[in-house]
Amino acid sequence: MKxxxxxxxxxxxxxxxFGQKGEFNYxxxxxxxxxxGLSARALGMGNSGxxxxxxxxxxxxxxxxxxxxxxxxxxxxxxxxxxTEEDRSFPYYDSFGGFTDYGSYFYNRNWYxxxxxxxxxxxxxxxxxxxxxGLGYYPFLDFSYDYLEAVGQPNTMPDNRKDxxxxxxxxxxxxxLYVLPFAAAVPVPFYEKVKxxxxxxxxxxxxxxxxxxxxxxxxxxxxxxxxxxxETTMRRKMIxxxxxxxxxxxxxxxxxxxxxxxxxxxxxxxFESRITDTDINGASIKTIRQILxxxxxxxxxxxxxxxxxxxxxxxxxxxxxxxxxxxDNKNEDLDYNNTYKINTGIEHVFVSKVPLRAGFSYQIxxxxxxxxxxxxxxxxxxxxxxxxxxxxxxxxxxxxxxQDLFNDSIYGLIDRTDAxxxxxxxxxxxxxxxYAF
Numbered sequence: 147m148k149x150x151x152x153x154x155x156x157x158x159x160x161x162x163x164f165g166q167k168g169e170f171n172y173x174x175x176x177x178x179x180x181x182x183g184l185s186a187r188a189l190g191m192g193n194s195g196x197x198x199x200x201x202x203x204x205x206x207x208x209x210x211x212x213x214x215x216x217x218x219x220x221x222x223x224x225x226x227x228x229x230t231e232e233d234r235s236f237p238y239y240d241s242f243g244g245f246t247d248y249g250s251y252f253y254n255r256n257w258y259x260x261x262x263x264x265x266x267x268x269x270x271x272x273x274x275x276x277x278x279x280g281l282g283y284y285p286f287l288d289f290s291y292d293y294l295e296a297v298g299q300p301n302t303m304p305d306n307r308k309d310x311x312x313x314x315x316x317x318x319x320x321x322x323l324y325v326l327p328f329a330a331a332v333p334v335p336f337y338e339k340v341k342x343x344x345x346x347x348x349x350x351x352x353x354x355x356x357x358x359x360x361x362x363x364x365x366x367x368x369x370x371x372x373x374x375x376x377e378t379t380m381r382r383k384m385i386x387x388x389x390x391x392x393x394x395x396x397x398x399x400x401x402x403x404x405x406x407x408x409x410x411x412x413x414x415x416x417f418e419s420r421i422t423d424t425d426i427n428g429a430s431i432k433t434i435r436q437i438l439x440x441x442x443x444x445x446x447x448x449x450x451x452x453x454x455x456x457x458x459x460x461x462x463x464x465x466x467x468x469x470x471x472x473x474d475n476k477n478e479d480l481d482y483n484n485t486y487k488i489n490t491g492i493e494h495v496f497v498s499k500v501p502l503r504a505g506f507s508y509q510i511x512x513x514x515x516x517x518x519x520x521x522x523x524x525x526x527x528x529x530x531x532x533x534x535x536x537x538x539x540x541x542x543x544x545x546x547x548x549q550d551l552f553n554d555s556i557y558g559l560i561d562r563t564d565a566x567x568x569x570x571x572x573x574x575x576x577x578x579x580x581y582a583f
Contacts, residue, residue: 170546170570171291173513175319175355177438177474178287182507182521183540184262186224186576190525190538191491192505194461196447197396197406200536200580205264205282205327207445208394208408210343212266212280213331223263224578226285231255231571232293236550237564248567256292260285260322276338280329280345285322289353293317297361297557313361313374315552321382323351323415325390339399345392349415353382359556374556377424385435388413402451410443412471437475441468447489458494461505465489469512483515491523499529503538519544523574534580544570 183189188203196208204211232255235248264282271277298311331343357378363371391411398404417436422429447463469482491505503525511517523540547565555561 169548170511170513170517170544171293171548171568175289175291175317177472178289178323180287181226181260181285182574183523183538183576184284186525186536186538186578187493187503187527188538189540189574189576190503190505190523190536191461191493192489192507192521192523192540193487194447194463194489194491194505194507195449196394196408196445196461196463197404198449198459198461200578204343205266205280205329205345206284206325208343208396208406208447209280209327209329209345209392210331210341210394210396210406212329212343213276213278213333213341214396218268218270218583220266220580220582221263222265222578222580224261224576226260226262227575228258228260228288228290229255229571229573229575230258230291231573233569234295234566235569236562236566252293252295254292254294256290258288258290260288274332274335276333276341278331280327280331282325282327282329284325284327286325286347286349287323287351289319289321289323291317291319293551295552297552297554297559310365311362312365312557313359313371315556316356316358316360317551318356319353320355321351321353323349323353323384325349327390327392331394339397341396343394343396345390345394347390347392349388349390349413350384352384353417355380355382359552361557372426375425378421379424380419380421382417382419382436384415385418386414386416388415402453404449406447406449408445408447412440412442414439434476437473439471439473441471443467458492461489461491461493463487463489467512472512482512483510485510485512485515501525501527501536505540507540517544517546521574532581532583534578534582536576536578536580538576540574542572542574544572 183193184206185200185203187200188195195203199211233250234252235250238246238249240246262284264280266278266280269277294316296311297313325347327345327347329345331341334340359376361371361374390413394408396406415438419434421432445465449461451459465487467485470484472482474480487509489507493501493503495501505523507521509519519542521540521542525538527536546568548568549565550562553561
């Protein structure tokens with residue numbers, strides 16, 4: 147079924163059947179989206195770098211790559227700033243009932259910051275030369291979404307309410323799940339061209355949600371606004387700390403070609419959600435437990451450096467996730483699709499050690515295999531003594547149709563039956579600082 151009749155987020159947890167067209171925002175709020183382009187270098191190259199990544203992306207994508215650190219001890223930190231721009235418009239028609247165009251009624255732009263960091267150390271020893279350990283802290287699943295619309299319909303309202311707003315409807319979902327990974331990597335004895343790495347990451351975090359219908363009292367007869375007003379809040383607290391395991395292998399075929407393969411284990415997240423519904427009759431509180439089984443992921447990549455005058459290095463990765471195995475105990479009818487992602491990037495380092503990077507990423511969306519998303523990115527960086535600074539940015543677009551998130555009948559208006567057109571633009575920016583000694 148398609149979610150057009152909006153009551154509360156609890157209904158999403160219990161009864162929403164995703165995989166229909168246009169429920170991407172609910173999927174994000176309920177299950178989160180994985181961070182895109184964790185490091186500035188990876189983002190600048192279309193989120194590629196499985197076979198020749200930096201310390202940041204190595205801790206997250208391919209733990210075997212931490213063995214390629216620039217020094218015996220490396221400290222890294224970074225700032226991410228993501229922007230989501232959403233424009234919703236409804237269809238309108240001429241006097242003969244013919245479709246004319248879409249008219250925008252909602253436009254929001256929101257910024258979401260995040261921090262990440264890692265340390266790696268090469269352990270001197272005679273038994274396992276090249277043994278490297280790493281510890282990090284990264285945003286993993288992002289549940290952030292903001293929606294604020296002004297409600298009014300001047301053409302059908304009484305004279306005292308024409309050209310005036312009746313109220314605001316809003317949805318705010320905030321929070322991320324973070325991962326604390328510990329990684330180890332070592333060259334294979336007697337064949338140092340192959341390096342193996344293992345990462346174990348602990349996931350933790352709290353997600354908050356608020357949905358509200360807030361009419362303006364001056365626009366309604368006495369007491370009517372309070373009959374309309376409602377609010378739902380939810381605090382989703384993890385009651386387990388799942389462990390995610392990642393195995394990575396990197397093979398340096400020669401000085402110009404590297405190959406990599408990675409696999410990440412499935413994991414389970416358990417939420418205890420405290421839901422408070424408030425209306426004119428007071429507040430009611432419910433507590434539910436939601437169990438989410440996230441799927442396994444595998445990937446492969448290569449990095450190749452040309453011998454021509456440019457000496458550019460290209461990166462090509464393929465990542466496959468088994469989303470058909472994803473389960474939600476509050477939505478047994480959930481029907482996601484397995485997905486694949488193709489990440490490509492190119493990097494050229496000039497004589498001054500200033501790189502120029504560009505990338506492209508293409509992925510099929512789990513909610514509906516007929517929808518896809520592309521990312522275009524650029525990046526660069528510079529060295530200052532023993533400090534390396536990288537910057538990267540990328541942009542993606544998505545357009546889909548979805549029913550109005552809040553019924554107009556809440557305010558005594560006539561509900562629209564046609565779906566809205568939703569246009570979403572995502573901007574991703576990263577800046578990393580890396581100190582090796």
